[in-house]
Amino acid sequence: MEKGATVFPFPVAVSCLFIIFILATSVSGSLFFNFYAASCPTAELIVRNSVSSSSSSDPSIPGKLLRLVFHDCFVEGCDASLMLLGNNTEQSDPANRSIGGFSVIESAKRVLEFLCPGTVSCADIIALAARDAVALTGGPMIQIPTGRRDGMVSVASNVRPNILDTSFTMDQMINRFSNKGLSLFDLVILSGAHTIGTAHCSSFRDRFQQDSKGKLTLIDKSLDSRYANELMKECPLSASPSVLVNNDPETSMVFDNQYYRNLVTNKGLFQSDSALLSDNRTRRLVEDLAKDQQFFFQSWGQSFLKLTTIGVKTGDEGEIRSFCASTNA
Incomplete structure (x- = not known):
């Protein structure tokens, strides 16, 4: 993402706030709306700009971001475990080798680390980017709670027992x-x-x-x-x-x-x-x-909303990675 990229216009929000509130507050450790309001007030705007800028040069980005959030959340929960590089990580499984959109997440992360170091998780960026991808392509703009933390485990053998296959009954x-x-x-x-x-x-x-x-x-x-x-x-x-x-x-x-x-x-x-x-x-x-x-x-x-709150890590769980592709350790 280029710094200062233009924010894309979103359609009118379609939300069921009462249902969203109940679901959000039922998450273990709890996620919150406007979680970064004090610690990094422009966090969601920066993610939105990254999605917009990347999509303007590559129209396939919105679809890739939606697939990315599914494959991340279904394995280890929504904790950006799919972003981790290394031998035998989730990315190494053949089912994930065609996953794209990583560059969008990393672009947003670089800006956020410059403005609000150690504050915004890669897991939140993935969820927000997928949300924005839907809105960018004409779908509803919805509110989602944030406060996810990044996981520290990513194992290829966990992929197939959890994700769906297109041939499934x-x-x-x-x-x-x-x-x-x-x-x-x-x-x-x-x-x-x-x-x-x-x-x-x-x-x-x-x-x-x-x-x-x-x-x-x-x-x-x-x-x-x-x-x-x-x-x-x-x-x-x-x-x-x-x-x-x-x-x-x-x-x-x-x-x-x-x-x-x-x-x-x-x-x-x-x-x-x-x-x-x-x-x-x-x-x-x-x-x-x-x-x-x-x-x-x-x-x-x-x-x-239910998808993006699967198995989230909050509070003292996990970490806030400095780089999405590697843990801080």
Whole structure:
């Protein structure tokens, strides 16, 4: 981030303050709104500027920041353990090698360390950056409490037992979310993060198979055939591993409820997306969200708050890192 970057405009906030207050104060050790009001009053503004500046030069940044917060919070809690570099850390697991957005967090951290040394955690920066990424792309601007501290443990073997895979069944997803204190409702709402961002061809290649002539054919009949043909053109067998496809084929740069409209027309990119429509436990909610963007935005605020308070460290737990990529020890 360049110092003095222009702050981007945010849409009108969509918040359920009563629910947010209850959830925030129920966290062990407690997180607070405006936690840095006295110690570093411009903290949230600096993070916002970092997201804005980085996104202006790389439109893929908002989607990367959303994926980053998910992968961080589902392993060791929201404590920036995913930021740590080293042998056998979370970043070294193949599931995390395509994670991006680290530079945005580090840029904000450098400015914050200059202005308010030893004050703002990397964990808070990750949560705030993801919040701002949603607002930047047209989604709701919500308040989230801060006061998270950075963890000191990051182990690759902890990744796979905790994160979700795009090939998961509904029961597998429910189990992973339940283990993190998230409900079936949260699962459907937070899956809406796929309304922005991109994916590698390998993440949905299991929906196709190679025929006797060496061509890809559709084997997952829950996928719209025309959409499937478009995917096969974008991701032929000869495609480079670096080829990316938009999660949302309609409004890939906008945080909206198009993701759910895609689902009801059988255009969910991942098998785990399509499962939300095919399962009777979630189909009605998907249909409701496809019809009502305001409902999605209000629900997003509640579920995103729960996501970003998973396993937080507060008080005397953890530390405030000087550099996000390494512990202070």
